[in-house]
Amino acid sequence: MLDARIPDGPLEDKWSHYKAHAKLVNPANRKKLEVIVVGTGLAGSSIAASLGEMGYSVKSFCFQDTPRRAHSVAAQGGVNACKNYKNDGDSVFRMFYDTIKGGDFRAREGNVYRMAECSANLIDQAVAQGVPFGREYGGYLNNRSFGGVQVSRTFYARGQTGQQLLLGAYQALMRQVGAGTVQLFARHEMQDLVVIDGKARGIIVRNMDTGELERHGAHAVVLATGGFGKIYYLSTLAMGCNGSAIWRAHKRGAYMANPSWTQIHPTSLPQSGEYQSKLTLMSESLRNDGRIWVPKQKEETREPNQIPEEERDYYLERRYPAFGNLSPRDIASRAAKERIDAGFGIGPLKNAVYLDFSKAIKDQGEDKIRKKYGNLFRMYEKITGVNAYQEPMRISPAAHFSMGGLWVDYELMTTIPGLFALGEANFADHGANRLGANSLLQASVDGYFIAPYTMANYLADEIKTGPIDIRHGAFAAAEENVQQFLKRLMGIQGNLGADYFHKELGKILYDKCGLSRSKEGLEAAIREINELRESFWQRLYVPGGYALNSELEKAGRVADYLELGALMCYDALMRDESCGAHFRVEHQTPEGEAMRNDEDFSFISAWEWAGVEKEPQLHKEPLHFEFVTPSVRSYK
Amino acid sequence: MRIRLKVWRQENQQDPGKMMTYVLGDINPHMSFLEMLDTLNEQLLQEGSRPVEFDHDCREGICGQCGIMINGRAHGPLKNTTTCQLHMRSFKDNEEIVIEPFRATAFPVKCDLKVDRTAFDRVIASGGFISVNTGQAPEANSIPISSPDVEAAFDAAACIGCGACVAVCKNSSAALFTSAKISHMVLLPQGEIEAQTRVRSMVDQMDAEGFGHCSNTEACEAECPQQISVLHIARMNYEYNKAQVLKK
Ligand SMILES: Cc1cc2nc3c(=O)[nH]c(=O)nc-3n(C[C@H](O)[C@H](O)[C@H](O)COP(=O)(O)OP(=O)(O)OC[C@H]3O[C@@H](n4cnc5c(N)ncnc54)[C@H](O)[C@@H]3O)c2cc1C
Ligand code: FES
Numbered sequence: 037m038l039d040a041r042i043p044d045g046p047l048e049d050k051w052s053h054y055k056a057h058a059k060l061v062n063p064a065n066r067k068k069l070e071v072i073v074v075g076t077g078l079a080g081s082s083i084a085a086s087l088g089e090m091g092y093s094v095k096s097f098c099f100q101d102t103p104r105r106a107h108s109v110a111a112q113g114g115v116n117a118c119k120n121y122k123n124d125g126d127s128v129f130r131m132f133y134d135t136i137k138g139g140d141f142r143a144r145e146g147n148v149y150r151m152a153e154c155s156a157n158l159i160d161q162a163v164a165q166g167v168p169f170g171r172e173y174g175g176y177l178n179n180r181s182f183g184g185v186q187v188s189r190t191f192y193a194r195g196q197t198g199q200q201l202l203l204g205a206y207q208a209l210m211r212q213v214g215a216g217t218v219q220l221f222a223r224h225e226m227q228d229l230v231v232i233d234g235k236a237r238g239i240i241v242r243n244m245d246t247g248e249l250e251r252h253g254a255h256a257v258v259l260a261t262g263g264f265g266k267i268y269y270l271s272t273l274a275m276g277c278n279g280s281a282i283w284r285a286h287k288r289g290a291y292m293a294n295p296s297w298t299q300i301h302p303t304s305l306p307q308s309g310e311y312q313s314k315l316t317l318m319s320e321s322l323r324n325d326g327r328i329w330v331p332k333q334k335e336e337t338r339e340p341n342q343i344p345e346e347e348r349d350y351y352l353e354r355r356y357p358a359f360g361n362l363s364p365r366d367i368a369s370r371a372a373k374e375r376i377d378a379g380f381g382i383g384p385l386k387n388a389v390y391l392d393f394s395k396a397i398k399d400q401g402e403d404k405i406r407k408k409y410g411n412l413f414r415m416y417e418k419i420t421g422v423n424a425y426q427e428p429m430r431i432s433p434a435a436h437f438s439m440g441g442l443w444v445d446y447e448l449m450t451t452i453p454g455l456f457a458l459g460e461a462n463f464a465d466h467g468a469n470r471l472g473a474n475s476l477l478q479a480s481v482d483g484y485f486i487a488p489y490t491m492a493n494y495l496a497d498e499i500k501t502g503p504i505d506i507r508h509g510a511f512a513a514a515e516e517n518v519q520q521f522l523k524r525l526m527g528i529q530g531n532l533g534a535d536y537f538h539k540e541l542g543k544i545l546y547d548k549c550g551l552s553r554s555k556e557g558l559e560a561a562i563r564e565i566n567e568l569r570e571s572f573w574q575r576l577y578v579p580g581g582y583a584l585n586s587e588l589e590k591a592g593r594v595a596d597y598l599e600l601g602a603l604m605c606y607d608a609l610m611r612d613e614s615c616g617a618h619f620r621v622e623h624q625t626p627e628g629e630a631m632r633n634d635e636d637f638s639f640i641s642a643w644e645w646a647g648v649e650k651e652p653q654l655h656k657e658p659l660h661f662e663f664v665t666p667s668v669r670s671y672k
Numbered sequence: 673m674r675i676r677l678k679v680w681r682q683e684n685q686q687d688p689g690k691m692m693t694y695v696l697g698d699i700n701p702h703m704s705f706l707e708m709l710d711t712l713n714e715q716l717l718q719e720g721s722r723p724v725e726f727d728h729d730c731r732e733g734i735c736g737q738c739g740i741m742i743n744g745r746a747h748g749p750l751k752n753t754t755t756c757q758l759h760m761r762s763f764k765d766n767e768e769i770v771i772e773p774f775r776a777t778a779f780p781v782k783c784d785l786k787v788d789r790t791a792f793d794r795v796i797a798s799g800g801f802i803s804v805n806t807g808q809a810p811e812a813n814s815i816p817i818s819s820p821d822v823e824a825a826f827d828a829a830a831c832i833g834c835g836a837c838v839a840v841c842k843n844s845s846a847a848l849f850t851s852a853k854i855s856h857m858v859l860l861p862q863g864e865i866e867a868q869t870r871v872r873s874m875v876d877q878m879d880a881e882g883f884g885h886c887s888n889t890e891a892c893e894a895e896c897p898q899q900i901s902v903l904h905i906a907r908m909n910y911e912y913n914k915a916q917v918l919k920k
Contacts, residue, residue, distance in 0.1 A: 055893060087804040102793050104833055121813065156904035157809070163878070164809035166802045166860050168826040175816030191824060199734055205893035222790065245782055274729040309700055311707045314731045415733065418750075418757050419704075484711040484806050533708075533717045553721045583684070584783045587723060 038291075038657040040445045042146035047132075051150045054446070058489050066091035069495050072239055072254040074226045074281055078102030078198075079459025079478060080260030081205035082483030083491075086214030090488065092495075095252055095429065096209065097241060099276055099589075104206040107262055111198025111318035112412070114182060114190035115162075115476040117155035122179055126187040128152045133664060134185045135474060138364055139439075139467020140616035140632060141666035142294075142640070144659065146446060151465045151474075152482040159191055161484055167191050167202035180321060181362070182472040190473045195319050195411045201476055205483070224250070225589065226281040226567055227518040229257065229288045229455065236455035238250045240514045242522075247583035249518055251511045252282045253504030256454045256491055259285060259442065260483065263460040263518035265298060267597045267604075268435035268550070269542025272304055272317040276589075282442050282461050282525035283596040290450040291642040291655060293443035293463035295600065296608035297472050299617050300551050302328075302368035304390040304434030305419060313656035315434035316419055319393070320472045323361045325396035325405065326429070328352050328368070328606060330380040330389050340390055340428045340601045351375055355627075360672040366469045366617040366630075367671060368434040372627060373551045383430045392428035400422055433551060435652070437475060439466045439617065440607070443642040443657070447490035448482060451642075454468045456491060459481040463640070468616025522582065525591045537572045541565065541594070541601050549605050554621045558609040562602055566649070569598040596664070602644060603652055610654060613637045634666055645651075673699045673765040677712065679724055680772045682781055688890030689781065691770075701761040705748065706731060706738065707759055725784040733757040733897060739839070741772040746836035746895040754834065754897045772841035776880040777847070783893050788861030789835050791881040792849060798877035799870040800853040802863050815861055828855035828896045835901075837892035848892040849876045851908035852900045858911060869914035875912055 043050045061069065069092050073084040076098040084096040098106060120126040131152035136143055161167065164168070169191045170178045179188040193200035214220040223244040230238040238253035264279030267272045286292050291626050303314040303322060330347040335342065351371055353360040362373070372389050374379065382388050397405050402425055405415070420430070442450050442457035444464065449456050459479035466474060481655070548554075548561035572595065578587050614623040614630035615637070623631040640657040682689030696715070699708055706728050715860035729737040738755040742748035748758045763769060775831070779787040836847035854871050858861030863870075863884050886905055893902045908920065 069817065082806070088803040100729055100735070100737060101789060102833065104793075105737050107727055107730065107735070109735050109832075110730050110732060119812070159812045161804075161806060163812040163815065164802065164804040164862055166825070166829075166857055166863050168822045168829055168856075170862070171817060171819045171822050173819055176816050178815050196734065196830065199832075200826075201830065207796060208804075208806075210793060210797040211801045211803065213793075214799075220793070221906040222793075274735065275731060276729050308702050311700060311703050311711060313707050313710060314705070316732045344761075415757075418753060419759070421761065422758075531718075533714065535714070577717065579717055579720065584725060584786070586725055587717070 038443070038655050040144060040657060042144065042446045047145060047149045049336070050146050051153055054161070054491050058493040061492050061496050061499070063091055065499050067093055069093065069498060070095070070254040071256050071258065071491070072252055073097070073258040073260060074239065075106065075260035075262060075459070075461070076206070076209065077106035077108035077262050077459060078205055078479035079204055079461070079483045080106070080258070081202065081209040082480055083258055083260065083458060083487045083545040084218050085205060085208035085212050086484055086488045087109070087491070088217035091217065094212070094218040095221060095254065096218050097224045097226060099225045099244065103222065104203060104210055104221065106202060107277055107348065108202040108476065109199045110274065111476050112195040112317065113321040114180065114197045114473045115158070115201060115480070116182065116189050116473040117159045117191055117477065118152055119156050119159060121177060122188045124187045124436070125428065126189050130187065131155065131189065134469065135465065135471055135661055136472040136664055137669055140669050141467065141471050141638070141661065142615050142659065143465055143467030144660060145663055147465050149222035151478055151481055154485045155477055156476060157485060158480050160203050162201055165208060167193060167200045173347045174468040180324060181368065182321065192321070195321070195409065198476055201480065205480070223589055227284065228262070228514040229285045230510050230514045231288050231452060232508060235453045235502050238506065238511060239325070240511070240518050242518070244589065245584050247581070249515055251515060253506045253511070255495055255498040255501060255504065256456065258456045258458060258459050258487065260458040262459045264600065265435045265438050267541065267601055268545050270307060270312060270315050271435040272301060272315055275313065279600045279639065280593050280596045282457065283600050285442065285450070285452070285455060287645050288452065290452050290455055291443040291644055292440065292603060293642045294440040294607065294639050295643065296452050296549060296604040296611070297439035297468050297617055298435055299365055299437035299439060300433045301371045301436035302365055302372055302433050303431045304436070305389060306383055306385065306430055306432040308385070309373070316415070317436065318416065318429065318431060320365070322391060322412060324410060325408070326361065326391040326393050327395060328361055328389055328391055330375045333380045336382065340392070349380070354514040356671045363671050364469060365472065368582045370551055370619060372433055388430040388432040390428035391431045393424065394428070397425065420543070435550070436548070438469055439463065439468060439470055443640070447493065448487055449490065449494065449631070454494065456487060458487055460575060468618055471520050482611065525576065525588065525595065526582070528573065530577045532575045532577055534576065534587060534591060534594045537568060537576070538590070538594045538597065540568055540596055544568070545601055549608050552619045552621050553608045555609065558605045561605045565598060565602045572598055595652070600646065606652055607641055610641060612635060625636065638666070673701055673761065675699055675766070676768040677764065678768065678770045681724070681784055683694065684783055685780055694908045699760055701759070703741070703760045704731070704756060704843060705758040705760065706756050710773050725786050726730070728756055730893055731756040732834060736834040737838055739774050739834045741774060746774065746840045747897060751894070752897055752899050753870065762851055774835050776838045776844035776883070779835060779838060791883070792833050794881060795846065795877045796853065796873055799866070799873040802857060803866060817860060821859055825856050825859040825889060828852045828859065828900065831900050832898055835898065836895045838883065840895045841884065842868050842889065842891070843885045843887055846878050846881070846883035847886035847905045847908065848896065848900055848902065850874050851904035852909060854908045855904040858862050858907070867911060868918060871908065871911045875908070
């Protein structure tokens with residue numbers, strides 16, 4: 037049984053107690069300790085900068101051409117923090133409770149409480165870095181409320197909160213690069229993890245411009261490589277987002293936790309054709325003022341503005357009167373899918389619902405709405421050519437966030453000692469459903485406030501180790517492994533590009549391991565994915581050579597996705613209950629609400645790699661609720 | 673729709689490069705420009721040729737990774753729009769579209785349409801930050817900042833670092849990029865303390881990277897996807913002169 041090593045004692049004291057007793061590294065010794073950080077999003081930039089400031093020798097890697105483009109940049113809506121500036125009854129405990137409940141009681145109490153506890157500090161740090169959060173006229177910070185909670189605890193910088201937070205972290209990182217404590221390796225993709233005597237000791241990376249493979253050794257390795265929602269092909273993630281770094285670590289022994297839990301975001305722009313490469317997110321903050329509806333009549337042909345009020349079905353307000361349009365994401369997405377599947381979908385492909393601002397514009401005036409959401413309305417018009425001040429937006433659900441990821445303990449360390457996972461790459465704090473604006477927070481606090489302590493606790497014992505020798509046999513073997521893998525991809529010389537397989541995989545997953553799942557569907561999906569993987573290794577075509585080659589990059593990622601996709605299905609199949617974003621059709625109430633089974637499934641699944649074609653091995657980390665009582669998650 | 677593309681092809685930094693012509697027969701006007709390039713690449717792949725390398729990632733106008741010259745304009749014909757947010761409905765049936773990389777001495781071409789923009793990172797590393805270590809920050813509301821000041825700082829901070837400003841400038845100047853960061857910081861009380869050292873080192877680094885001087889043509893503002901104003905350049909010059917005068 038897996039042990040998360042959560043400190044004993046009252047909830048409020050766990051983290052301070054941990055910090056007070058964790059081992060420290062003498063400043064004079066820090067320079068001798070090397071740390072590799074893969075990823076430069078909020079989690080990666082913040083840990084690399086923080087460790088650099090403390091005096092460690094850090095190497096930072098990302099696949100984009102500069103750290104500032106990590107996908108954290110795309111977060112729009114905001115970041116949660118418990119400051120109670122609105123005097124509306126917020127507290128660390130309430131934030132903890134909202135998060136635990138939002139995650140459908142499938143997260144660890146200790147971790148979630150710590151995240152809420154550290155949240156206030158993040159706002160202080162960001163403001164000091166110059167992040168221009170929205171303010172009130174008196175000059176003090178403003179908040180908005182965000183999907184699934186009843187207090188206003190979301191800080192925002194217009195609709196570009198992620199960009200501004202990331203620039204703060206990026207600038208802190210670049211300051212360390214300038215100071216020489218951090219060495220930057222942009223356009224370097226991690227290919228393998230090097231494990232020596234059971235400990236993470238380095239990585240093999242591919243220089244994406246020259247194609248050369250490089251060995252980098254370190255006393256600890258951090259993976260902060262973000263989410264793998266791009267596995268669905270159509271998603272709100274960036275084209276380069278991938279699961280490769282964590283997957284290769286998984287194949288070296290790190291367990292994957294809850295891999296099937298994917299958040300499908302309710303407010304993205306619908307797919308308009310086969311050529312489509314991504315689904316653009318419309319910030320959830322729009323649900324503060326927009327009302328969601330579909331026509332009451334099937335096969336409606338009238339334009340939305342022609343449909344009278346009484347012929348509209350505001351289905352979220354109808355089904356969940358207490359939370360209405362602000363219901364949590366899993367609920368809102370499923371309710372949309374229910375209407376679309378029942379034949380009430382709108383738009384040319386009948387795959388969308390309306391998000392309507394007419395009432396808000398009437399009540400508050402167009403100017404006020406423009407001030408709040410101007411950039412989002414502009415973006416909507418750019419993409420669709422439609423003016424949403426005059427007619428409702430069309431939205432639909434899209435794969436968005438991976439609640440699953442590498443299993444980590446309280447110290448954010450994986451099952452491989454010395455390998456840490458931060459941010460969206462770990463499975464951490466969101467349980468079976470993430471609340472809006474909690475993941476910028478999680479990525480940031482992991483990097484700024486948690487890992488600097490827990491990593492020091494690990495590194496304190498590494499001082500005696502001395503420099504890591506990259507001539508060690510394990511480095512040579514890992515490099516050889518990568519070389520063979522790339523050769524194999526290049527050698528197939530079939531007739532289909534990597535995108536073809538990626539799109540096919542995405543369809544299988546959306547269909548059978550997406551918003552709703554069933555035993556038959558998942559079993560079929562595993563078969564189909566295995567067949568697709570076989571065909572990939574026979575029919576893939578990678579044109580070009582070993583140097584700069586986007587097709588080769590994509591092929592490597594898709595090869596990993598094909599294995600990870602199968603694991604997601606195994607995980608969803610094993611979890612014979614509904615919880616949060618994981619909806620098994622076999623387990624629902626007559627009204628179609630998810631039915632959890634705490635008796636049998638109050639645990640985190642952690643999977644061990646057993647080899648291609650082999651069934652992965654399940655380990656369980658039981659969840660204990662000492663401070664809250666799991667209840668039925670009702671938003672009615 | 674049917675379109676004719678003239679695309680810059682260049683194997684690597686050493687290769688002199690050349691324009692190649694391709695014809696696409698079946699383009700949906702609702703496709704994004706990059707999806708049109710995906711379609712071209714699928715066609716090239718089927719023919720067994722090397723697809724066109726181009727930069728992109730978020731495809732929603734915020735990461736700043738995409739960026740090409742389209743018919744001589746950075747990011748194409750629409751104002752304040754990144755390449756990834758441009759759609760084929762902005763072009764005519766049978767139109768010829770010329771596609772080239774962002775060119776500048778400080779942005780060497782790596783392959784086809786991909787250029788090296790790491791010079792921007794070095795400009796930021798030279799001083800584009802507020803020196804605050806993790807853990808040093810005071811309570812956030814202890815520094816009230818008026819809403820208009822914060823919004824003005826935001827306008828500058830919104831830069832996505834795509835490099836369009838450099839690509840359209842006849843001198844390949846990075847003045848808009850650099851000044852946006854200087855403005856962002858100097859408009860906030862937190863950023864004022866380091867104002868002088870920051871502006872001097874960033875301007876020096878910008879020159880060292882081989883970016884040209886600003887001659888006030890304002891072409892940069894016109895092509896900037898984030899509508900960053902040239903007034904920031906004026907502020908940078910003012911701050912720079914002030915710093916030089918006050919230099920100890
Ligand atoms: C469109 C969108 C909107 C969102 N809006 C919000 C919001 O309003 N509020 C909120 O709280 N959350 C939001 N989220 C979620 C949140 O943005 C992410 O969960 C969070 O930013 C993840 O940060 P990260 O540091 O873990 O990863 P990322 O920012 O994704 O960074 C990943 C890093 O890893 C690197 N990397 C990945 N693979 C490799 C590899 N193999 N080798 C080398 N480097 C690699 C990348 O280069 C990158 O630097 C949103 C997400 C999306 C997609
Ligand atoms: S791809 Fe990110 S801005 Fe265009």
